[in-house]
Amino acid sequence: xxxxxxxxxxxxxxxxxxxxxxxxxxxxxxxxxxxxxxxxxxxxxxxxxxxxxxxxxxxxxxxxxxxxxxxxxxxxxxxxxxxxxxxxxxxxxxxxxxxxxxxxxxxxxxxxxxxxxxxxxxxxxxxxxxxxxxxxxxxxxxxxxxxxxxxxxxxxxxxxxxxxxxxxxxxxxxxxxxxxxxxxxxxxxxxxxxxxxxxxxxxxxxxxxxxxxxxxxxxxxxxxxxxxxxxxxxxxxxxxxxxxxxxxxxxxxxxxxxxxxxxxxxxxxxxxxxxxxxxxxxxxxxxxxxxxxxxxxxxx
Amino acid sequence: xxxxxxxxxxxxxxxxxxxxxxxxxxxxxxxxxxxxxxxxxxxxxxxxxxxxxxxxxxxxxxxxxxxxxxxxxxxxxxxxxxxxxxxxxxxxxxxxxxxxxxxxxxxxxxxxxxxxxxxxxxxxxxxxxxxxxxxxxxxxxxxxxxxxxxxxxxxxxxxxxxxxxxxxxxxxxxxxxxxxxxxxxxxxxxxxxxxxxxxxxxxxxxxxxxxxxxxxxxxxxxxxxxxxxxxxxxxxxxxxxxxxxxxxxxxxxxxxxxxxxxxxxxxxxxxxxxxxxxxxxxxxxxxxxxxxxxxxxxxxxxxxxxxxxxxxx
Numbered sequence: 169x170x171x172x173x174x175x176x177x178x179x180x181x182x183x184x185x186x187x188x189x190x191x192x193x194x195x196x197x198x199x200x201x202x203x204x205x206x207x208x209x210x211x212x213x214x215x216x217x218x219x220x221x222x223x224x225x226x227x228x229x230x231x232x233x234x235x236x237x238x239x240x241x242x243x244x245x246x247x248x249x250x251x252x253x254x255x256x257x258x259x260x261x262x263x264x265x266x267x268x269x270x271x272x273x274x275x276x277x278x279x280x281x282x283x284x285x286x287x288x289x290x291x292x293x294x295x296x297x298x299x300x301x302x303x304x305x306x307x308x309x310x311x312x313x314x315x316x317x318x319x320x321x322x323x324x325x326x327x328x329x330x331x332x333x334x335x336x337x338x339x340x341x342x343x344x345x346x347x348x349x350x351x352x353x354x355x356x357x358x359x360x361x362x363x364x365x366x367x368x369x370x371x372x373x374x375x376x377x378x379x380x381x382x383x384x385x386x387x388x389x390x391x392x393x394x395x396x397x398x399x400x401x402x403x404x405x406x407x408x409x410x411x412x413x414x415x416x417x418x419x420x421x422x423x424x425x426x427x428x429x430x431x432x433x434x435x436x437x438x439x440x441x442x443x444x445x446x447x448x449x450x451x452x453x454x455x456x457x458x459x460x461x462x463x464x465x466x467x468x
Numbered sequence: 469x470x471x472x473x474x475x476x477x478x479x480x481x482x483x484x485x486x487x488x489x490x491x492x493x494x495x496x497x498x499x500x501x502x503x504x505x506x507x508x509x510x511x512x513x514x515x516x517x518x519x520x521x522x523x524x525x526x527x528x529x530x531x532x533x534x535x536x537x538x539x540x541x542x543x544x545x546x547x548x549x550x551x552x553x554x555x556x557x558x559x560x561x562x563x564x565x566x567x568x569x570x571x572x573x574x575x576x577x578x579x580x581x582x583x584x585x586x587x588x589x590x591x592x593x594x595x596x597x598x599x600x601x602x603x604x605x606x607x608x609x610x611x612x613x614x615x616x617x618x619x620x621x622x623x624x625x626x627x628x629x630x631x632x633x634x635x636x637x638x639x640x641x642x643x644x645x646x647x648x649x650x651x652x653x654x655x656x657x658x659x660x661x662x663x664x665x666x667x668x669x670x671x672x673x674x675x676x677x678x679x680x681x682x683x684x685x686x687x688x689x690x691x692x693x694x695x696x697x698x699x700x701x702x703x704x705x706x707x708x709x710x711x712x713x714x715x716x717x718x719x720x721x722x723x724x725x726x727x728x729x730x731x732x733x734x735x736x737x738x739x740x741x742x743x744x745x746x747x748x749x750x751x752x753x754x755x756x757x758x759x760x761x762x763x764x765x766x767x768x769x770x771x772x773x774x775x776x777x778x779x780x781x
Contacts, residue, residue, distance in 0.1 A: 193685065201580035208577060209595050212653065216602060218621055219610040230619070237621040282509035289502035297506065302773070304517050306707070306766045308714030310735035311759065314742045314752045315520035315527055338516045345509060370501050399603030401717045402735070406743055417605045421721055425609070432613055439606040450601045454594055458661055 216440075223247050223437035230432050247437035256411055257438060260419035263329050264398060264442075267415055270333045271397040275340040276390060282341075283348030284374045288360065298349060305342035309402045312338075317406050327410045335407075336397045343396075344389040351385030352378055387456045395446045416442040528753040532746075542753040551729050555737045556757070558644065562733060563713040566651040570712075571705055573652065574659020579689070581660070582667045593664065600657040608721040611650045612637075615722070640730040643723050647731055650718050659704055666700040667693065699776050706769040710762055734758045 222230065224243045235241070251257050285291070286298050316335055317326075325331030355378060363373045379386060404418040411423050420442050424435045450457050531538045546552045577596060581589055599607065614621050615636035623633040636646045670693060678688050694701075716735035719725065725732040725740060732740070734754060742751015 197583055197685070201583050204576065204580050205584075205592055205596070208573070209592070212596055212599050212657070215607060215610040215614060215653070216598060218614055219607075222613065233619070237619065237624050278508040278512065281505040285502040285505035289498055289505075291499040291502045294502070297510075299770070300513065301509070302770065303766060304513050306710055306762070306769065307517055307521075308711060308735075308758075308762070310714045310716050310738065311755050311762065312517065312520045312524060314738060314748060314755055315524040316516070317743060318527065318748060319516075319520060319523070335516060337512050341509060341512050370498070395601075395603075399605070401603070401605040401720075402739075405716075405720065406739065417603055421605055421609065432619075435609060436613065439609050443602045443606045446603065447598075447601055450597075451594075454597075458593075458597075458665075 219436040219440055222432055223440055225433050227431060227433060247431075247433040248441075251434050251438045251441065256423060257419070257441075259412065260414055260416045260423075261442075263413065263419075264415040264417075267329050267332050267336065268394060268397045271336040271340060272390060272393045274333075274337050275344050275393040276386070278337065279341050279344035279348055279389065280374070280379065280386070283345045283352050284370075284378055286345070287349045287352035288378075289370070298346075301342050301345050301349075304338075305346055309339060309400075313402050313406045316403070320407055326407050327413050328408075329413050329415070331407050332400075332404055332415065335403050336400060339400060339403075340393040340396050344393055347389055347392075348382065348385055351382040355381050384456060384459060387453065388459050391449060391453060391457050394449065398446055524752045524756055527749050528756055530749040532749065534749060542750045543757075546750065546753060546757070551732075552737070552754070554730060555732045555734060555754075558731060559713060559733045559758075561644070562648060562651070562715075563709055566648045566655070566712050567705060567708045569648070569652045570655045570659050570708060571701070573656040574704075575663050575701075577656070577660040578663035578667055579693075581664055593661070596660060597657045599654050600661075604654050604717045605721055607654065608650055608718050611646075611653075612722055615646055637723055638727060640727055643727060643731045647719055647722055650722060651712060651715060654718070655708060655712065659708070662700060662704045663697065666697045670696045699772055699779070703769055703772045703776065706765045706772065710765050710769070713761065713765075714758060 218238065221238060221240055224240050224245070224247070226242060226244045226246060229240075229242055282301075286294050286301075320326055320331040320335065323331070323334075325334060359377055359381070360373055363377055368376065399417060400415070401417045401421075404415050405422075408414050408418060411419065414423070420435070420438045424431070424438050527534075528542050529537050529539055531541075581592055581596075584592060613619070617635065617638060620633070620636060622636070627633060635642055637643050674692050674696070675688055678692050683691065713733075714735055715733060716739070719731055719733050719736045720739070723731045725736050729737075734757060738751045738754035740751075741754055742748050
């Protein structure tokens with residue numbers, strides 16, 4: 169993005185030389201754009217900001233109905249120390265980390281191999297299979313969670329993180345394969361011809377040419393796999409009922425939120441901590457993230 | 469190239485002596501390798517998507533204890549209950565209104581963002597995409613707390629402007645609206661980013677030509693931008709219809725179907741019937757009711773994507 173900066177200064181100079189009405193029109197467009205964007209930025213950021221505010225309040229202050237709930241009077245870290253000292257919460261974090269790491273690894277291996285074969289090695293049915301991959305991506309998890317519940321149960325993997333590691337790839341593999349097919353297909357044919365002439369076999373072609381050249385696509389797919397398996401909610405809700413095997417999402421929603429005593433400060437602190445890894449990745453790799461998103465439409 | 473010398477394997481030798489059986493062997497080897505490379509993918513799709521789908525169909529024809537086949541009775545029973553009709557109606561209302569709002573807000577945001585200088589654009593885009601980045605189950609907890617009947621921070625703000633408090637999750641209609649608000653909040657950034665990418669791909673010359681022909685800003689939008697983006701708009705809307713229609717997280721966290729089962733969607737109702745109440749076959753039937761509509765959306769979306777690929781090729 170930053171490469172395309174046409175420097176606001178020169179744009180401004182251009183506006184100055186335009187005729188009055190056009191000048192006014194553009195200026196008005198810019199002002200209205202800013203007003204609009206400010207309003208929506210406030211609306212979009214209000215919930216996380218309010219979660220942040222609440223997470224620094226003690227329970228007495230949360231329960232206090234006097235004054236603005238949007239202000240913190242006695243900021244405290246007690247929610248964070250409590251939640252980070254909670255063995256159960258740490259267990260959720262660990263579970264999420266293990267599941268996500270394994271699922272990302274499985275996804276990338278499976279989808280890179282498949283995308284390479286589908287993009288480059290035309291074989292019987294490869295076209296149909298590529299379409300099939302796209303269609304599987306469109307199958308929402310809520311369509312199949314009941315038969316999968318029976319299947320996972322039949323394998324004895326309910327209430328275990330392994331059941332989740334088994335089913336999560338259905339959420340990540342189709343999309344990752346789909347966008348990698350796109351990235352691989354955009355690599356010029358001359359490159360693999362050159363490699364073949366130099367005597368490379370298919371595997372070497374993949375690891376020495378395709379993966380390095382399609383690195384942005386691979387990063388985008390990895391980020392996608394990471395965010396999807398970190399945020400997955402339907403499958404863990406259905407397959408896991410024991411706190412020991414819960415990943416963060418369902419752990420925070422079902423275990424921190426307990427019947428009558430709502431420890432709101434702690435719930436918010438836990439939610440924010442749980443949301444931290446995807447947010448950090450997003451902050452660091454925004455351009456890859458967006459590239460992956462727009463490459464083929466992410467879920468949402 | 470001495471470094472590449474180590475890569476030399478039988479393949480070039482076969483190519484050098486072009487006898488038929490060698491070529492044949494090469495071809496066979498190539499398709500065998502391709503098959504082996506796609507095998508894990510085939511196993512995942514076959515074992516965890518296609519098979520469960522047919523298994524769901526079979527399950528939905530069983531009785532509650534799963535010992536007797538009762539044909540289509542589960543479907544018939546469902547269609548006989550008011551709750552299920554409510555679920556159908558609520559799912560459609562939810563999906564259609566949420567997707568329309570998301571598409572509209574996303575478009576306007578993208579349109580405004582597109583007019584900013586490139587440097588500021590990045591910053592704004594980063595901020596506006598935040599709702600999309602937080603796992604929805606967790607951000608919905610934040611919304612739940614903001615909707616809390618006695619501590620609602622939204623109501624506090626409304627009261628500041630002398631607007632009476634709203635029973636966000638207590639009244640059926642307000643609960644429905646709350647669920648839609650949260651979904652729009654979560655999904656609008658996605659539309660924004662898709663449209664922004666599409667807007668950037670509209671060539672500037674088209675706008676210049678339109679401006680020379682005396683087109684106003686509105687006309688430029690109507691006759692240049694929209695036609696150029698038609699395809700991406702339809703793809704995004706269809707895609708969003710699918711995932712919104714099948715949404716689960718938000719309703720589960722926010723209302724859990726209540727008050728009085730009036731905010732259930734297909735997914736949450738299937739969960740309640742199939743897993744919480746233990747009637748697996750009927751739960752499977754509830755889920756499968758989504759299938760015809762989803763298949764329709766998917767068909768049109770696939771057509772849009774193929775068209776787009778052809779245009780770009």
